[in-house]
Amino acid sequence: MYNKLVExxxxxxxxxxxxxxxxxxxxxxxxxxxxxxxxxxxxxxSYSNFPQNIYDNIFQNIEYxxxxxxxxxxxxxxxxxxxxxxxxxxxxxxxQNSKSDNFNFNIGLFEYYLCKNSKLNNSKRExxxxxxxxxxxxxxxxxxxxxxxxxxxx
Numbered sequence: 001m002y003n004k005l006v007e008x009x010x011x012x013x014x015x016x017x018x019x020x021x022x023x024x025x026x027x028x029x030x031x032x033x034x035x036x037x038x039x040x041x042x043x044x045x046s047y048s049n050f051p052q053n054i055y056d057n058i059f060q061n062i063e064y065x066x067x068x069x070x071x072x073x074x075x076x077x078x079x080x081x082x083x084x085x086x087x088x089x090x091x092x093x094x095x096q097n098s099k100s101d102n103f104n105f106n107i108g109l110f111e112y113y114l115c116k117n118s119k120l121n122n123s124k125r126e127x128x129x130x131x132x133x134x135x136x137x138x139x140x141x142x143x144x145x146x147x148x149x150x151x152x153x154x
Contacts, residue, residue, distance in 0.1 A: 001038075001054055002061045004150035005031045013131070018124055020114055024069060028062060028083060029090075029113045036091045037136050038147050040103070047144040054148055059084070086113065103140075105132040 009030035014020045035058060042050050062083065066076045090113070096104045107125050110132075120128065138154050139147060146152070 001148060001150040002058050004152055005034050005058065008034045008135075008154070018120070018128060024065070026114060029086070031058070031062070032083075032087045032090045032113075033094070033110065033132065034135065036087070036094045037103075037132065038139055038152075039091060040094060041136065041139045041142075041147070042144065045140070045144075051148060103133055103136040105129045105136075 006027070009027040014026075014030060015022045020026050039050055041047075059080070063076060063080055066079055071079065090109060093106055093109050096106045105128070107120070107129050110128055111119050111125075135154055139152060142152065
């Protein structure tokens with residue numbers, strides 16, 4: 001699943017069309033947005049709990065890549081603490097209308113994490129919202145095993 005999330009975070013769409021900065025941090029946040037939607041689908045569809053080993057693997061890979069970038073033990077630990085807080089913030093706030101059966105992507109949250117220097121114009125806001133709402137629909141149609149194995153074709 002981690003490889004599929006990385007693939008989504010590297011979509012040229014985010015960097016050429018939306019004009020996000022192509023940094024390791026941007027990619028991690030994009031992984032978090034995609035992963036949060038998968039976890040939301042698990043919750044809405046009342047699947048069994050998401051496998052802890054898959055969750056752990058995703059965060060171990062992120063930690064590994066931070067070390068590959070040359071960060072030391074202390075820096076990696078501090079960065080992982082911050083990233084975990086960001087992930088849980090995204091996970092809790094990803095859906096603007098959590099009481100609704102429909103998924104409404106929280107574009108303000110996306111801008112907060114990924115557009116720090118400037119906000120998206122209305123057309124880009126709509127494109128990003130549609131992207132993640134369609135991603136949700138595709139994930140919603142999949143069986144839990146397909147998502148866990150990374151068989152998400154989007």
